[in-house]
Amino acid sequence: MFSEKIAPNRCRSVVQISNFRLFGLALALALSGTSLQAAAQNAERSGKEVVEGTCANCHATGANGAPKIGDHAAWSKLSSQSLSSLTAVVLKGIRQMPPHGANMKLTDTEIKRAVTYMVNQSGGHWIEPVSKKQKPGQRTGEQIVKMRCYKCHETGKNGAPKIGDRDAWIPRLKDGLDATVRSAINGHGAMQARGGMPDLTDAEMKEAVTYMINKGRVPEQSK
Numbered sequence: 302m303f304s305e306k307i308a309p310n311r312c313r314s315v316v317q318i319s320n321f322r323l324f325g326l327a328l329a330l331a332l333s334g335t336s337l338q339a340a341a342q343n344a345e346r347s348g349k350e351v352v353e354g355t356c357a358n359c360h361a362t363g364a365n366g367a368p369k370i371g372d373h374a375a376w377s378k379l380s381s382q383s384l385s386s387l388t389a390v391v392l393k394g395i396r397q398m399p400p401h402g403a404n405m406k407l408t409d410t411e412i413k414r415a416v417t418y419m420v421n422q423s424g425g426h427w428i429e430p431v432s433k434k435q436k437p438g439q440r441t442g443e444q445i446v447k448m449r450c451y452k453c454h455e456t457g458k459n460g461a462p463k464i465g466d467r468d469a470w471i472p473r474l475k476d477g478l479d480a481t482v483r484s485a486i487n488g489h490g491a492m493q494a495r496g497g498m499p500d501l502t503d504a505e506m507k508e509a510v511t512y513m514i515n516k517g518r519v520p521e522q523s524k
């Protein structure tokens with residue numbers, strides 16, 4: 302058997318290439334770790350995280366007259382207002398509470414989530430807003446109705462037109478579907494704006510209304 306002798310210069314080249322590849326791999330891993338860390342830092346915190354990190358300083362015990370988390374009577378009165386109204390109060394500050402709950406790093410969405418969390422921990426059933434930094438995928442009309450709208454439209458609660466009851470929906474369509482959707486977006490009668498789901502887009506609202514109008518409709522038999 303003959304063994305091929307490899308020139309010293311060639312050996313050095315192989316080593317240099319290997320070292321370069323290892324350096325590139327290490328750099329890629331470092332950059333990946335930096336990106337993940339940045340993404341984690343930019344991710345908006347949940348309502349629970351914000352409350353535990355900031356709001357609980359007063360709201361856990363009721364210090365300085367803050368409504369205590371779990372006090373149904375105190376929060377029932379507050380939750381009769383809209384999420385936007387309560388958020389505006391937090392942003393501005395009230396009585397002993399400074400603006401942003403003394404945490405100026407909180408985003409508007411994080412404050413909304415914190416308010417929603419405290420309301421829900423005190424007997425409420427609000428939907429926690431989604432991040433505004435990353436738009437959610439559009440939900441179908443059926444998904445939205447099952448998530449929220451059915452609570453009133455399934456039984457006709459508070460005069461809401463029942464799902465699939467076209468006789469009830471037709472009078473509401475006299476000015477067109479878009480006008481009906483706009484009414485739902487703004488809030489109508491006992492229904493909150495966007496059905497109490499602030500993160501619903503206009504397109505999703507239209508999908509939900511369309512679904513409720515058409516559900517149960519039997520196609521006409523072809524002649």
